[in-house]
Amino acid sequence: MAYRRGEQQMTKIRRSAAALALTVAAGAVVAAGSLSPANAATQKYVALGDSYSSGDGAGSYGSSGACLRSANAYPELYAKAHPGTALSFVACAGAKVEDVLGKQVQALTADTGLVTISIGGNDVGFASVVTTCTFGSDAACTDRIAKSTATATTALPGKLDTTYAEIKTRSPRAQVVVLGYPRLFASGPAFCAISQTKRTALNKAADSLAEIIADRARSAGFTYEDVRDEFAGHGVCTSNPWIHGIRPLAVAESYHPTLAGQKNGYHAALTNAIG
Template structure:
């Protein structure tokens, strides 16, 4: 049961073409130009579905069409930074897109979908950049799909996940995480975070870049015999709970910590190359507010659009409105911490 982190799977180009496109983009010679704007934004948000606001419809015009499934929501944390009496930024433009991987930030990997490389929104006038990316690079959507199961035999045919997913996926996740940290080769359309940040700084040389981490999706309370209950499914007259086993919850938490460590490493590498970048940790902010946490939930469990066959909603395991507010609070604090005192 693959759980899309964003939108239906886009077509994949051959490896050689993807690598060539990314290489050209990093050289600054093959990126689709952004539409002309009368007043370029001073703040730009880049990244994936955690930054676009997946699940918090209605979405911005043009970002919920047959070809553009970026799903940018006015309730996403970048747009919340530009609200209130003392906004953290002014005139922010979000080009974050559900499903984005690191390569999508710097290159147009899928020509024809109407979504250019995200860095084309940057300019010399850009002063603040937020970036949330990496979760799709390590394949957390497929991990969650493989780990989500039902103990009810009658519905196990439509819920293909099983307990013990660590044994199947640990090596793949570890390799992708190492690639993000620059410690191993990356896959098609993927780059190390440091490479992405160098290109972001080249496009916006005066900007301060804030790279966010990801929350631990699961808490460690509220388990029963089968683990953490994450939702339910019904087929005909049969209804069954959906779970992630306790052992798999602990493994996924460790992989989230590993992802955040890789992002922090990428920020440090980029700083050594002259990039003004800051890592914003959000994991602790979600403590007790994750799935199977003890407090109010700031993350969705499994949401379904169809059960025959099982089709999880893209908002599955994504921040809800309160979760986006938690992101905004953490990023705003980091931004204000960089401003000189007056």
């Protein structure tokens, strides 16, 4: 009888130990489920591109130097709005396709989940076009735009194909969103230092560039997000512009999105594309 009572006591001890183990395990599960966003699984996001992605024009550039990476740029706004996003922000003002392929793509990894990019404007001579159209005659402006459009039609598609293929190779499982460029100016009559002839030609050039970039992005299987709708009614010389005109004390910001343009234009477009 003493032996049987001892055996019963040991059984009770084993059951109590098992119950305690289950309680501890359950507590661990609950604790894991209540981790803060900082400790939760992260999505790796790489922001590639030129000044329209770096946030040139939106201020707060920190220590980014000539790249003009703004704390108000749409990649930063997206990361802040999505806790758990690990942002690698390598877009740089003045970047061309060769800069993306030469350095920026090194930020891409096999486990990158999201990639955004705006590229192509500098490859077709954006700076030269706007300079000529700002200070030159209508004829000089339209002639320079024609040359830029020819370059966009003949040389840019191949460059974009190479860029997009490299992104896909380095980050095959990433969702890639290619963002376009806005029309810069108000359409139709407006009180503006730039003539209507120039504004019309520049806006048509923006449309041509958008069609080329959209075609190559979709051919690569990427999402193309057209920002012209978001910026409609907010170009230079409108009553509520989201794009800077000429800025004598900050020339690099001329004809680039303002803080409102990054927030209500680009960030809104990106959110619309992926949620």
